[in-house]
Amino acid sequence: MNASPSPEAQTVLAALRERRSIRRFTPEPVDDDALAAILDAGRWAPSGLNNQPWRFLVVRRGDPRQEVLANHTKYAHIVRGAAALICVFLDRAAMYNPRKDHQGAGACIQNMLLAVHALGLGGVWLGEIINREAELLPALGLDPEALETMAVIAVGRPAQHGSSQRKSLESLLLEPL
Amino acid sequence: MNASPSPEAQTVLAALRERRSIRRFTPEPVDDDALAAILDAGRWAPSGLNNQPWRFLVVRRGDPRQEVLANHTKYAHIVRGAAALICVFLDRAAMYNPRKDHQGAGACIQNMLLAVHALGLGGVWLGEIINREAELLPALGLDPEALETMAVIAVGRPAQHGSSQRKSLESLLLEPL
Numbered sequence: 001m002n003a004s005p006s007p008e009a010q011t012v013l014a015a016l017r018e019r020r021s022i023r024r025f026t027p028e029p030v031d032d033d034a035l036a037a038i039l040d041a042g043r044w045a046p047s048g049l050n051n052q053p054w055r056f057l058v059v060r061r062g063d064p065r066q067e068v069l070a071n072h073t074k075y076a077h078i079v080r081g082a083a084a085l086i087c088v089f090l091d092r093a094a095m096y097n098p099r100k101d102h103q104g105a106g107a108c109i110q111n112m113l114l115a116v117h118a119l120g121l122g123g124v125w126l127g128e129i130i131n132r133e134a135e136l137l138p139a140l141g142l143d144p145e146a147l148e149t150m151a152v153i154a155v156g157r158p159a160q161h162g163s164s165q166r167k168s169l170e171s172l173l174l175e176p177l
Numbered sequence: 178m179n180a181s182p183s184p185e186a187q188t189v190l191a192a193l194r195e196r197r198s199i200r201r202f203t204p205e206p207v208d209d210d211a212l213a214a215i216l217d218a219g220r221w222a223p224s225g226l227n228n229q230p231w232r233f234l235v236v237r238r239g240d241p242r243q244e245v246l247a248n249h250t251k252y253a254h255i256v257r258g259a260a261a262l263i264c265v266f267l268d269r270a271a272m273y274n275p276r277k278d279h280q281g282a283g284a285c286i287q288n289m290l291l292a293v294h295a296l297g298l299g300g301v302w303l304g305e306i307i308n309r310e311a312e313l314l315p316a317l318g319l320d321p322e323a324l325e326t327m328a329v330i331a332v333g334r335p336a337q338h339g340s341s342q343r344k345s346l347e348s349l350l351l352e353p354l
Binding site for chain 2: 005008009011015016017032035036037040041043046048050052054055057089102103105106107108110113117119120125142150151164166169172173174175
């Protein structure tokens with residue numbers, strides 16, 4: 001680069017590179033200030049036409065809805081182990097283009113996962129649960145005609161180190177840089 | 178929070194909160210090391226089943242394909258002003274669920290926008306261009322049966338300060354935290 005990245009830039013680039021999915025958590029809770037900081041990161045994601053269609057529901061450990069969520073995914077053990085679950089929906093009335101709104105939801109979820117990582121917490125993006133959204137939403141007392149389910153983010157203090165691999169950059173480039 | 182966020186955490190949270198779309202750029206180029214760092218951030222995004230369906234094409238200022246891109250969007254002035262354009266596609270053969278793959282693309286694009294911001298560069302997510310992907314892909318010599326167009330990220334040295342607003346967190350929460 002023309003100049004070496006600043007220490008602050010290195011810190012952000014490291015977070016982007018080093019965040020990993022964390023699926024096992026300690027019994028400790030996650031406090032409300034941390035949850036608010038995570039949600040605030042999601043709030044600042046970009047969206048098409050700045051429509052910000054995302055809506056959030058936070059379910060903490062012990063809330064009866066934790067079990068409702070667990071009963072709608074094959075990742076029930078992760079849901080039951082999490083200190084908090086951030087359910088991410090789209091407000092259908094705020095959507096303008098499904099493909100672009102789904103991309104925006106992905107940016108929003110990623111901002112929250114990065115905030116989780118930055119705060120020294122662990123989290124994982126649970127997408128499989130949306131396969132059962134037709135049953136999940138009424139079970140949560142929510143209206144499937146008003147909301148579309150995007151994901152549930154399980155959050156807690158990490159009880160494992162994450163590990164994952166990625167394809168080489170070369171294999172992702174349609175032509176060499 | 179149980180403890181105040183560390184200085185490193187504050188740096189990452191600030192990047193998540195302070196990144197803005199930048200649509201006007203100086204004539205300076207963006208060097209290849211910076212482009213590689215941006216693409217590498219995208220590479221580390223999460224995806225469903227870790228399928229990593231994203232593929233990238235980089236078009237630098239002066240490449241004849243810059244004008245091809247400009248001719249397929251109403252944001253031609255932004256495309257023409259950018260030092261580089263990162264075209265983001267999905268490899269249809271690597272996809273497993275359109276909604277989840279589109280979300281993953283959003284996470285990948287957001288990682289790249291955050292890297293752009295961290296490096297002191299400016300960038301903007303151009304999504305409108307996908308409305309004309311049926312014509313765009315053949316014009317770029319790419320096969321619409323193999324690739325789905327996700328977005329173009331315009332990148333350059335910023336010639337403006339970004340500015341944007343967001344809804345309050347309260348208005349995004351289905352129930353109070």
